[in-house]
Amino acid sequence: QVRLVESGGGSVRAGDSLRLTCAAAGRTFSRYSMGWFRQTPEKERDFVAVISWTGTRALYADSVKGRFTIGRDNVKNTAYLQMNSLKPEDTAVYYCAVEARKFGSDPSDYDYWGQGTQVTVSS
Secondary structure, three states: OEEEEEEOOEEEEOOOOEEEEEEEEEOOHHHOEEEEEEEOOOOOOEEEEEEOOOOOOEEEOOOOOOOEEEEEEOOOOEEEEEEOOOOHHHOEEEEEEEEOOOOOOOHHHOOEEOOOEEEEEEO
């Protein structure tokens, strides 16, 4: 089992930046791909970004490409999502998750999830 805890959410204005952190405990975090997803009450959980367990590959949703950066530190068992140039449409609850078998954007492939952190961007 892997326990994930997100932090770093908050309320900001459009154009501001936030850095979300995901802290992992339990099984070897370094063997999992780590993804970030987000969800609003009106929508299903959407893919944001994923990073491979080696940290050498990353994939982003088109809506965040060029603005968000995903990274990880396997020594500290943490991952982050640096969010720049935030827009009101980025408002959502952000979740980190890990998967052992694939490197993808489908939330159903992910094995463990954090509890989420709220990000609110005002115009």
